[in-house]
Structures are given as C-alpha cells and as structure tokens.
Amino acid sequence: MNIAAVFAAVARASWKRSKALVIRDTVILPGLGFLGLILLWWAIALFRRDLMPTPAEALVNNLDFILNPFYQRGPGDLGIGWLLLASLRRVLIGFLLGAVVAIPVGFLIGMSRPMMLALNPLIQILKPVSPLAWLPIALAIFNLANPSAIFVIFITSLWPTIINTSLGVSSVSQDFLDVARVLEMPRWRQIYKIILPASLPYIFTGLRISLGIAWLVIVAVEMLTGGIGIGFFVWDEWSRLNLSSVFLAVFVIGLTGLLLDFAIAQLQVLVTHRRPTAATN
Incomplete structure (x- = not known):
C-alpha cells in the first residue's frame, strides 16, 4: 500500500469519526434530553389523569392550532401564529427602543468617570425592580395595555445592555487610546475606530440577555393586561382548564426564545466576525 492510499484511508476514518461526533452532539444527545422530558411529563400525567393530559393527548388536542396557526374565526378567535406575532411585535419595539437608549448610555458611563458615578447608583437601584412592578406605573401613564406592555419591555431590557456596554467600553486597552491621542485622532474617530469595535462582543452579550428578559417579561405582562398575545393565550387556556x-x-x-437568541448570535457573527460565547442572565 502506497503512502497516498494510507493518507486517504486515515482521512476517511477521521471524517467518519467527525461525522459521528457531530450526529451524536447535535441529534442523539439533544434527542435523549427531549425524550427524558417527555417521559417525565407522561409519568406525571399518569398520576394526574383528572387534569393533566399525556403528550399524545396534548398533540391530538392541539392539532387545529398546529395545522392552522393563522386562522381567523372572529374578532377574538385567532390562531396561535397571530398571537405569537402580536407578542413579538411588542417585544421587538420595546427591545429596540431600549437598545437605542442603552448603548449610548453605556458608552457615556464607560468613557466618563463622572457619568459612571452619577448614573451607577440609579442603575443599581432600578435594575432589581421586578418587571411587573413597572406595569401599574405604565398603565397610569399610558392608560392603554399595548403601550404599557411596550414600556415595561423597554425599561426592563435597558440594564443588561447598559452594564455590558459600559464594561466593554471601559475594558478597551489604554495603549490603543494613547496611540490615538499621539496621532491626534478626533474623539469621535476614536469611538468609531477603536472603542466601538473592541466593545461589540460586550454589547451583543448585553443585547442577547436583554432580549431574553424581554421575551420572559412579555408573557407575564400579557397575562395581566389581556388582549391579543401568547401570554394572554396561556392565561385564557388555563382559565378554561385546557392544559x-x-x-x-x-x-x-421556548422555541421562539431560542430562535431570537440564535438570530442575535448570528448577527453578532456577521458584525464582529467572531463566534459568540453563551449569554447568561
């Protein structure tokens, strides 16, 4: 057997091992996790037959929602697809408004010690406030459910982006800034050419956390405010004991939250050309 044949055989074996590892990590192991969850659900349902459906029963009962997600059968009778879109609209509006405010504020805090000393105590006081505590204030201001929900999303999605952006800006190497000053680079150019690119991974981490919080909050807010949305759908179906x-x-x-995080992660790769690390709350 010649050397070329040996190398080819080794390459084929290596490729087969890599393919097997990919299949194991992306298909088999996640599939086992989901199977375990379904089996746990099934076991609990067997003990609560009076109320809890089994996975098979839930699938059959939800076939109409699954097969016709965008049906319209009346003013308040909409498919789950329309409800999801209504919730996504509120979340994205509130989240984008929050990002527009949070990123500049994060830059101010990271670049200016006086601004950090002035705003940090305010952030530390407001950050732990429960999202639902803002809802009565929002309802008093707007007197409408939809803008109130958007306001709650806006105010609760600010803090992770502000904190991560300020951390990224303050972490920029002083050597880079010293070189820029030697070259007499204007401040705006320093921000655009040095500070912003170095801070982008931190900014995107903050955005991912903020978007996750926004998606968590909208469900609870819609349960209280009512109207069209996936959160109110959960509450309404529970009121009918339709588990x-x-x-x-x-x-x-859960699937929508996963896709939203994936979208932000892909945007980060597109902008920074670097793979993001996992964002955690």
Missing part, C-alpha cells in the same frame, strides 16, 4: 393548549404555548414560547 393541552398551555403545554403547546410553553413549547412555542
């Missing part, structure tokens, strides 16, 4: 639809909504909410 099958509640389980469907939980799956849809």
Whole structure:
C-alpha cells in the first residue's frame, strides 16, 4: 500500500469519526434530553389523569392550532401564529427602543468617570425592580395595555445592555487610546475606530440577555393586561382548564426564545466576525 492510499484511508476514518461526533452532539444527545422530558411529563400525567393530559393527548388536542396557526374565526378567535406575532411585535419595539437608549448610555458611563458615578447608583437601584412592578406605573401613564406592555419591555431590557456596554467600553486597552491621542485622532474617530469595535462582543452579550428578559417579561405582562398575545393565550387556556393548549404555548414560547437568541448570535457573527460565547442572565 502506497503512502497516498494510507493518507486517504486515515482521512476517511477521521471524517467518519467527525461525522459521528457531530450526529451524536447535535441529534442523539439533544434527542435523549427531549425524550427524558417527555417521559417525565407522561409519568406525571399518569398520576394526574383528572387534569393533566399525556403528550399524545396534548398533540391530538392541539392539532387545529398546529395545522392552522393563522386562522381567523372572529374578532377574538385567532390562531396561535397571530398571537405569537402580536407578542413579538411588542417585544421587538420595546427591545429596540431600549437598545437605542442603552448603548449610548453605556458608552457615556464607560468613557466618563463622572457619568459612571452619577448614573451607577440609579442603575443599581432600578435594575432589581421586578418587571411587573413597572406595569401599574405604565398603565397610569399610558392608560392603554399595548403601550404599557411596550414600556415595561423597554425599561426592563435597558440594564443588561447598559452594564455590558459600559464594561466593554471601559475594558478597551489604554495603549490603543494613547496611540490615538499621539496621532491626534478626533474623539469621535476614536469611538468609531477603536472603542466601538473592541466593545461589540460586550454589547451583543448585553443585547442577547436583554432580549431574553424581554421575551420572559412579555408573557407575564400579557397575562395581566389581556388582549391579543401568547401570554394572554396561556392565561385564557388555563382559565378554561385546557392544559393541552398551555403545554403547546410553553413549547412555542421556548422555541421562539431560542430562535431570537440564535438570530442575535448570528448577527453578532456577521458584525464582529467572531463566534459568540453563551449569554447568561
């Protein structure tokens, strides 16, 4: 056997091992995790037959929602797809408004010690406030459910982005800034050419956390304010003791949150050309 054949055989074996590892890590192991969760659900349902459906029963009961997610059968009778879009609209508006405010504030705090000393105590006081505590204030201001929900999303999505942006800005190497000053680079150019690129991973980490919080909050807010949305759908179905639809909504909410985080992560790769690390609350 010649050397080329040996190398080819080794390469094929290595490729097969890599393919097997990819299949194991992306298909088999996640599949086992989901299977364990379904089996746990099934076991609990067997003990609560009076109220809790089994996975198979929930699937059958939700076929109409699954097969016709965008049906319209009346003013308040909409498919789960429309409800999800209504919630996503509120979340994205509040989140984007929060990002527009939070990123500049984070830059101010990171670049200016007086601004940090002035704003940091305010942030530390407001950051732990429960999102639902803002809802009565929002309702008093706007007197409408939809803008109130957007305001709650806005105010609760500010803090992770502000904190991470300020951390990224303050972590920029002083050597880079010293070189820029030697070259007499204007301040705005320092921000654009040095500080912003170095801070982007921190900014995107803050945005990912903020978006996750926004998606968590909208469900609770819609439960209280009512109207069209996935959160109110959960509450309404529970009021009817229809747990099958509640389980469907939980799956849809979780899957949507996963896709939102994936979208931000892909945007980060596109902008920074670097793979993001996992964002954690």
